[in-house]
Structures are given as C-alpha cells and as structure tokens.
Amino acid sequence: MLNKRKGLVWNSEPSLLGCLPQRASVQHIKQSHAHVVVWGHNGGVTGHLLSLLSLSSVVPFPLKYSLSLFKSLPFPTVFAFNSLIRCHARANSKPSFSLSLYSSMRLRFLNPNQHTFTFLLHACTKNPNPNTNPGVQIHAHVIKFGYSCHVFVRNALIHLYCNSSSVPSAQRVFQEDTLCADVVTWNSMLAGAVRHRHIRLAENMFDEMPERDVVSWSTMIMGYVQNGLLQDGFQCFRAMRDKGVRPNEAILVTLLSVSAQLGLLFYGRFVHSTIEVLRFPMTVHIRTALVDMYAKCGCIGNARILFDGMLKKDVWTWNVMICGLASHDHVKEALELFQRFIDEGFRPMNVTFVGVLNACSRAGLVGAGKHYFKLMVDGYGIQPEMEHYGCMVDLLARAGLVNDAVQLIEEMTVAPDPVMWATLLDACKLHGYMEMGEKIGKKLIELDPTHDGHYVQLAGIYAKARKWEDVVRIRELMNERIASKVAGWSLIEVQSRVHRFVAGDRVHECSSDIYKMLETIGLKMTEAGLLTEIF
Structure with missing residues (x-):
C-alpha cells in the first residue's frame, strides 16, 4: 500500500488489526502504534489498540503508555473512555x-453503557471502605441510566458490596431480580458470604443455586475449611465428586494442606486417590502438598518415595521434605538432604534452616547446630526469627547448657x-537449676497470668525442690486467676472418622470407656x- 505522500490514503485498520491477536502483547501493540504514527493518524486503530492494551496482563501495567494513546485521540469515543477506565x-x-x-x-455529553459501569465498579473495589466508597454513587447512576437489570453490571455491584463488607447490600441487589442472574452472580454472592464467615447463609445459597460450576464447589469447600468445619468440607468434596464435577488444583492443595495440619491421614489418602483416579496433572504444587501431607500424618516413608520420584522440585518441595525428616528424627537424612539442596543450586530460606536446626536439636548436635546457625546469618544473610532462636534454645537446654541458652535469649x-x-523452664527442672527456674517461672506468670501451664511448670519446680508450701500457694494462685478458661480441644482420626474431644467433657458416646x-x-x-509429682 502507498502512503499519503504519494497521494493515496493509508487504510491501516484492516491490515493492522487483522494481524493482532485479542491478547496481543504490549510489544506488538507498540509496533502497531508505530505504524500508525509513521503512516498517518487513524483514530479507529488507536482506539482499538487502547482496547487491546486494557486486556493486557503484563505487570507492572503500562498505565503511562495507555494515557499517551488516549491523549492522541482528538475526539475520544465512549469505547476509548471505557478502555482507559479499564486500564486504570x-x-x-x-x-x-x-x-x-x-x-x-x-462533560463531553457522552452517555455511558453497561461496559462503562462494569469497569467503573471494578475500579471502585480498590477502596474497600464502605463509608467512603464512591461505588454507591456509581450505583445511583446505574439506576438512572437503566442498567440495573444488566447481568454484568449486577455482578459488578454484588462484587463491590461483598468486597466492602456490605453483604446485606449485596443481598438486596441480588434479590431485586433473581431471574437476572447467571452462575457468576451466584458465585459472587457465595464468595461474599464465605469471606465474611456467614457460612449458614452460604449453605442456603449453595443449596438454592440453579447451576453450579467448579468455582461454586471450591468456594463452599474453602468456606467450611476457613470456619473450622473440616468434616463438612470433606463431605462437600465427596458430594462434588459424586456429582461428577472435576476439582481444580486449588481445592486439592487446600484439602491436602488441611489433612496435613490436622494429621487426618484417611482424608489425605482419599484426596490422593481422587488425583490418581482422575489422572489429574501432578504439578509441583500438588506433589509438594502430598509430600507435606504424608510427612505430617506420620507416613514419612511415603513422603520420601513421592519426593524421590519427582523429576522437578521447587524450593518449597525441598523445605517440606527437610522439615518432615527432621520432625521424624531422621536427622542424618535431613542434613544430607540439606547438603543436596545446596549442591543443586538452591538458596535456603528461613524455613529451610528451621528444619535443619530442628534436626540438630532433636539429635543433640550442639556443634552442628551452632555451625548451621552461623551459616544462616553469615553465609546467607538471613536474620534469625523466633523459630530459629527457639530451636537453638531447645538444643542448648536439652544438652544442659542452660546458661548458654539464657545468654542467647538475652542477645536475641x-x-x-x-x-x-x-522451654528453658523445663530444662531448669530437668537439670536441677532450681533458683533460675523459679525466676523464669515467675517471669512467665507475669507475661501471661491466664496460662495454666506456667503455674503447673513452676509448681513442678517447687515440688522437685520439696517446697510443698510454695506448691500449694501456686496452685491456689492458679485457681484464683484462671476462673473461666476456655476448654482446650483435640482431634483424632479413627477408622475414617474424626473424633473431637474437649478437656473435661463427657459428651463423646464412648466417654465412660x-x-x-x-x-x-x-x-x-x-x-x-x-x-x-502432684501435677
């Protein structure tokens, strides 16, 4: 094609836009923009380039470039304004x-359309404060221009109100016209209820949904997990499988993580079998979650087999395996694996050294613990955190180096x-540091006077020193100060059923036995x- 200099009009729009994909890269957009600049201005092409730029997922977003494109338009249309609003x-x-x-x-007397309000409301979600959120004013304009029944706009409104902790407002928008709703509308309401811990409301909505997709099931499962209703979460997962819905990676990793944290091996194995039956892609995230689950559920052999079978591992995979071996007293293997980790070019993180120092603590390797602690600080520039100091204090205390442990605490x-x-108080009791133990026990009670364990530990110190009057005094003090303590509870899995026990209760059907x-x-x-001892 000839340019304007030779007397012909450059019709660049079909040729340029035809060769650009819908998700064009910023580089491609800039190349097309350069053609427009060289061969003459074309407002239609520039507007479309701005639209393509608004779809870009590049980070950080080229906001200055989008502004320059917009400013080059002598008469920007609603389409161009919408694209720039979306860019912002x-x-x-x-x-x-x-x-x-x-x-x-x-001000240019351009009327907005449904896309204008969708992008505007999305922008307003960046301000989560319901008292100052301008989205309420935009809602008024939505009604004024007659777009309140448009499903995309309604979805944006529901998302806005849920994001700004105004679930009742979202419900009012939803209930204005329940027929004007798609699965995204229901999912937005469901997510808002779950996010703000209205789990029973979420349950009712989930039961009423005319259509569910994997996002619906995922949201409901996450809601149960976040609210501590773990068994309900796994039952929901089972129901999802019974309905033939294929889970996504987020669901699988979440359930494996829950199984790991609570030691629920049966549920973890059920998720693993589901992965195998569905031939789900064994990504690094899923394999790492499986290794973590088996390690924390006591099956360190299964965890190691999975780990060794992984062709690709990331730093988290190595960390999970090192920490798992350490927690199972496989100290030599943990330290050897750490060396392999270094040899393969990975850089250790804070949690890596938690596993290594924990291994040294469990085996009483004082020299090795000091070496790795120094390596962490001087070799990798990692500042020690509470977990690292805790491992070192435990290591020194177990070895009877109580004074060294005290010195380390003072230098923290x-x-x-x-x-x-x-931890130090236990060491004082074990190694006979009664005077120091008494001081630490009193300090603990001052730090947290509502923790009954501190009174028990100090009473144990007095009992070992046969100071029976002090034992009685501490016991009476505990009874005075801890009148209404929240009962502790624990979970145990037996024959694929999770049992919950509360301290001192007799609710369980087998409590008498x-x-x-x-x-x-x-x-x-x-x-x-x-x-x-008394305690």
Missing part, C-alpha cells in the same frame, strides 16, 4: 482516576516469646513409679 482498574490505581475519566466523559534481636521461656481406660493407665503408671 487493571493497574490497581485509585478509583479517583477512573471517576475523573467518567466525569470527563459526561527479637523479644522472646513465652514458649521459649517455658475412655475415662476407665485413663484410670487403668494412671494405675499402671503409678505402679511403675512414673507419677511422682
């Missing part, structure tokens, strides 16, 4: 920029937590001379 929304900029564009568009760059002092067994165990321990 994607760039995570303040909603005020998008609102000023909307105001400028109205962060304030020691009560757990660290409690359980207490009889506890009495039998107590008698046998007494006969063996193991119960020598």
Whole structure:
C-alpha cells in the first residue's frame, strides 16, 4: 500500500488489526502504534489498540503508555473512555482516576453503557471502605441510566458490596431480580458470604443455586475449611465428586494442606486417590502438598518415595521434605538432604534452616547446630526469627547448657516469646537449676497470668525442690486467676472418622470407656513409679 505522500490514503485498520491477536502483547501493540504514527493518524486503530492494551496482563501495567494513546485521540469515543477506565482498574490505581475519566466523559455529553459501569465498579473495589466508597454513587447512576437489570453490571455491584463488607447490600441487589442472574452472580454472592464467615447463609445459597460450576464447589469447600468445619468440607468434596464435577488444583492443595495440619491421614489418602483416579496433572504444587501431607500424618516413608520420584522440585518441595525428616528424627537424612539442596543450586530460606536446626536439636548436635546457625546469618544473610532462636534454645537446654541458652535469649534481636521461656523452664527442672527456674517461672506468670501451664511448670519446680508450701500457694494462685478458661480441644482420626474431644467433657458416646481406660493407665503408671509429682 502507498502512503499519503504519494497521494493515496493509508487504510491501516484492516491490515493492522487483522494481524493482532485479542491478547496481543504490549510489544506488538507498540509496533502497531508505530505504524500508525509513521503512516498517518487513524483514530479507529488507536482506539482499538487502547482496547487491546486494557486486556493486557503484563505487570507492572503500562498505565503511562495507555494515557499517551488516549491523549492522541482528538475526539475520544465512549469505547476509548471505557478502555482507559479499564486500564486504570487493571493497574490497581485509585478509583479517583477512573471517576475523573467518567466525569470527563459526561462533560463531553457522552452517555455511558453497561461496559462503562462494569469497569467503573471494578475500579471502585480498590477502596474497600464502605463509608467512603464512591461505588454507591456509581450505583445511583446505574439506576438512572437503566442498567440495573444488566447481568454484568449486577455482578459488578454484588462484587463491590461483598468486597466492602456490605453483604446485606449485596443481598438486596441480588434479590431485586433473581431471574437476572447467571452462575457468576451466584458465585459472587457465595464468595461474599464465605469471606465474611456467614457460612449458614452460604449453605442456603449453595443449596438454592440453579447451576453450579467448579468455582461454586471450591468456594463452599474453602468456606467450611476457613470456619473450622473440616468434616463438612470433606463431605462437600465427596458430594462434588459424586456429582461428577472435576476439582481444580486449588481445592486439592487446600484439602491436602488441611489433612496435613490436622494429621487426618484417611482424608489425605482419599484426596490422593481422587488425583490418581482422575489422572489429574501432578504439578509441583500438588506433589509438594502430598509430600507435606504424608510427612505430617506420620507416613514419612511415603513422603520420601513421592519426593524421590519427582523429576522437578521447587524450593518449597525441598523445605517440606527437610522439615518432615527432621520432625521424624531422621536427622542424618535431613542434613544430607540439606547438603543436596545446596549442591543443586538452591538458596535456603528461613524455613529451610528451621528444619535443619530442628534436626540438630532433636539429635543433640550442639556443634552442628551452632555451625548451621552461623551459616544462616553469615553465609546467607538471613536474620534469625523466633523459630530459629527457639530451636537453638531447645538444643542448648536439652544438652544442659542452660546458661548458654539464657545468654542467647538475652542477645536475641527479637523479644522472646513465652514458649521459649517455658522451654528453658523445663530444662531448669530437668537439670536441677532450681533458683533460675523459679525466676523464669515467675517471669512467665507475669507475661501471661491466664496460662495454666506456667503455674503447673513452676509448681513442678517447687515440688522437685520439696517446697510443698510454695506448691500449694501456686496452685491456689492458679485457681484464683484462671476462673473461666476456655476448654482446650483435640482431634483424632479413627477408622475414617474424626473424633473431637474437649478437656473435661463427657459428651463423646464412648466417654465412660475412655475415662476407665485413663484410670487403668494412671494405675499402671503409678505402679511403675512414673507419677511422682502432684501435677
């Protein structure tokens, strides 16, 4: 084609736009823009380039470039304004920029369309404060221009109100016209209810949904997990499988993580079998979650087999395996794996050294622990955190180096937590540092006077020193200060069923048998001379 200099018009729009994909890269857009500049201005092409740029997922978003494209338009259309508003929304900029564009568009007597409001409301979600959110004013304009029944606009409104902690407002929008809704509408309401812990509302909505997709199931499962209703979450997963819905990676990794944290091996194996039956792609994230689950559920052999079978591993995979081996007292293997980790070119992180120092602590390797602690600080520039100090204090305390442990605590760059002092207190009791133990026990009670364990530990110190009057005094003090303590609870999995126990309750159907067994165990321990203290 000839250019304008030779007397012919450059018709660049079909040729340029025809060769650009819908998700064109910024580089391709800039190349097309260069053609427009060289061969003569074409507002239609520039507007479309701006639209393509608004779809770009590049990070950071080229907001300045989008502004320059827009400013090159002598008479920007609603289409161009919408594209720039969308650019601002994607760039995570303040909603005020998008609102000023909307105001400028109205001053030019251009009427907004449904896309204008969709992009504007998306921009307003960047301000989660419901009291100052301009989205309420945009809602008024939605009604004024007659777009309140447009499904995309309604979805954006529901998302806006849920994001700004105004679930009742979202419900009102939803209930205005329940027929004007798609699966995205229902999912937005479901996600809002779950995010704000209205789990029963979410359950009712989930039951009423005319159509569910994998996002619906995923949201419901996540809601159960986040609210501590773990068994309900797994039952929902089972129902999802019964309906023939294929789970996504997020669901599988979440359920494996829950199984790992609570030691629910049966559920973890069920998720693993589901992955195998569906021939789900074994990504690094899923394999790492499986390794973590088996390690934390006590099946360290299964975890190691999975780990060794992985052709590709990331730093988290190595960390999970090192920490798993350390927690199972496979100290030599953990340290050897750490060396392999270094040899393969990975750079250790904070959690890597938690596993390594934990391994040294469990094996009583004082010299090795000091070496790795120094390597962490001097070799890799990692500042010690509470977990690292905790491992070192435990290591020194177990070895009887109580004074060294105290010195380390005094030199810490962060304030020691009560757990660290409690670890030291146990060491004082074990190694006979009664005077130091008494001081630490009193300090612990000052730090947290509502924790009954601190009173028990200090009473144990007094009992070992045969200071029976002090034992009685501490016991009375504990009874005075801890009048209404929230009962602790624990979970245990037996024969594919999760049992929940609360301290001191008799709600469980087998409670009478359980207490009889506890009495039998107590008698046998007494006969063996193991119960020598009051607490």
